[in-house]
Amino acid sequence: MANLKDVKVKISGVKKTSQITKAMNMVAAAKLRGAQQKMERFRPYAEKYHTAMGNLSSGMDAAQFPLMEVREVKNVELLVVTSDRGLCGSFNSNILKQTERLMRQLEGEGKKVSLVCVGKKAAQYFKRSGKVRATFTDIMSTFQMFNARAIAQDVAANFLAGGADEVQIMYGRFQSVAVQKPAQRQFLPVKPPEGSGTSGNAAYIYEPSTTEIMDVMLPLYLNVMVYHAMLEVSASEHAARMSAMDNATKACRDMITSLTMIYNKARQAGITAELMDIVGGAEALKG
Amino acid sequence: MAEKLQLEVVTPKGAVVSEAVDLVTAPGYAGEFGILANHAPFLSTIKIGVLNYKKDAQVEDLMVSGGFCEVSNNKVTFLVESAERGAEIDVDRALRAKERAEKRLAEAMTQREKIDRTRAEAAMQRALSRLRVAERRKPK
Numbered sequence: 446m447a448n449l450k451d452v453k454v455k456i457s458g459v460k461k462t463s464q465i466t467k468a469m470n471m472v473a474a475a476k477l478r479g480a481q482q483k484m485e486r487f488r489p490y491a492e493k494y495h496t497a498m499g500n501l502s503s504g505m506d507a508a509q510f511p512l513m514e515v516r517e518v519k520n521v522e523l524l525v526v527t528s529d530r531g532l533c534g535s536f537n538s539n540i541l542k543q544t545e546r547l548m549r550q551l552e553g554e555g556k557k558v559s560l561v562c563v564g565k566k567a568a569q570y571f572k573r574s575g576k577v578r579a580t581f582t583d584i585m586s587t588f589q590m591f592n593a594r595a596i597a598q599d600v601a602a603n604f605l606a607g608g609a610d611e612v613q614i615m616y617g618r619f620q621s622v623a624v625q626k627p628a629q630r631q632f633l634p635v636k637p638p639e640g641s642g643t644s645g646n647a648a649y650i651y652e653p654s655t656t657e658i659m660d661v662m663l664p665l666y667l668n669v670m671v672y673h674a675m676l677e678v679s680a681s682e683h684a685a686r687m688s689a690m691d692n693a694t695k696a697c698r699d700m701i702t703s704l705t706m707i708y709n710k711a712r713q714a715g716i717t718a719e720l721m722d723i724v725g726g727a728e729a730l731k732g
Numbered sequence: 733m734a735e736k737l738q739l740e741v742v743t744p745k746g747a748v749v750s751e752a753v754d755l756v757t758a759p760g761y762a763g764e765f766g767i768l769a770n771h772a773p774f775l776s777t778i779k780i781g782v783l784n785y786k787k788d789a790q791v792e793d794l795m796v797s798g799g800f801c802e803v804s805n806n807k808v809t810f811l812v813e814s815a816e817r818g819a820e821i822d823v824d825r826a827l828r829a830k831e832r833a834e835k836r837l838a839e840a841m842t843q844r845e846k847i848d849r850t851r852a853e854a855a856m857q858r859a860l861s862r863l864r865v866a867e868r869r870k871p872k
Contacts (some may be wrong), residue, residue: 661761666734
């Protein structure tokens with residue numbers, strides 16, 4: 446039979462845990478709002494960038510820009526974007542698992558893989574693999590455009606120096622508050638957005654020439670892509686944490702209910718035993 | 733001149749300006765350029781500098797940093813990494829940034845570290861543009 450005091454201590458412990466998870470849930474909800482807002486504000490910028498890139502690159506020879514050059518792929522770099530903090534369900538581990546799978550597949554094809562980790566979780570996970578080329582941590586909570594720029598520049602420099610022939614971004618796509626999926630997107634060489642860029646392309650006056658504009662715009666476009674991935678990850682992280690904490694709070698409540706039941710049963714059994722004792726004693730005295 | 737053109741300034745943090753204006757002047761790749769209504773389709777990169785637009789005889793200034801600008805169908809779209817109005821600019825901070833950049837530039841001249849120099853130059857330009865925008869805001 447469970448000890449009465451033990452059960453009582455356990456109940457109060459679980460109660461405290463549930464208070465913490467509840468608070469974390471609320472904090473995550475507030476942060477999610479911020480992250481979503483940031484994402485919405487960024488959307489028009491990204492969209493306009495895509496159309497402009499499409500306009501520019503249609504009818505241009507990709508081979509003349511080093512950042513768009515398609516080479517024979519021997520070295521692949523994976524830019525893994527995760528959150529800095531844990532306690533957000535399987536969100537990070539999904540991204541990491543997908544990365545691992547892709548890594549094995551690429552290595553199976555005889556390609557060399559290197560990693561650039563953004564966010565502490567990725568950095569910790571791949572620390573011992575010996576494939577990490579660079580890490581960027583402790584920026585996911587308050588990142589800005591210049592953080593994305595630093596990452597994009599680093600990766601682009603490595604690509605141009607021949608350290609990698611192809612770069613893929615691995616991140617978590619924010620589909621809704623309830624659904625976040627690991628996703629993969631080609632980063633380098635830059636693939637021009639398709640489907641756009643047909644309307645009156647020839648009529649534009651370019652200053653300077655289109656090629657020079659592309660030279661300026663391509664690096665900026667990389668920043669946009671990194672920033673976008675980071676925004677998605679931070680929104681997904683908070684959404685995932687929100688639902689994980691909600692589940693934890695619910696689990697705590699269930700546990701408290703069942704523990705209270707055990708406690709009451711034990712108490713009742715104790716009372717019954719005592720009564721038996723008293724009645725037994727009284728009977729004995731009667732003789 | 734009655735005809736106006738629609739000006740949009742978009743940054744990663746959201747739209748900063750969305751207004752019908754008479755004239756836009758911006759720091760382009762090959763120097764400042766002005767755009768009036770019915771301009772031909774045009775695309776240019778933008779350097780760090782001061783963008784200003786005129787609306788009903790009132791002139792507004794913005795500090796912008798790198799990006800590009802597209803003109804078509806009486807619509808001007810600026811995609812820049814940041815855009816600040818005079819009121820948002822911290823003059824003291826800009827002044828300090830200018831001093832820092834000056835010092836770095838002087839150091840970079842002697843050491844010939846190219847990356848540092850480009851960065852310092854960009855910082856310098858940003859600081860100067862901020863100061864210019866803040867300056868113009870003051871009552872004349």
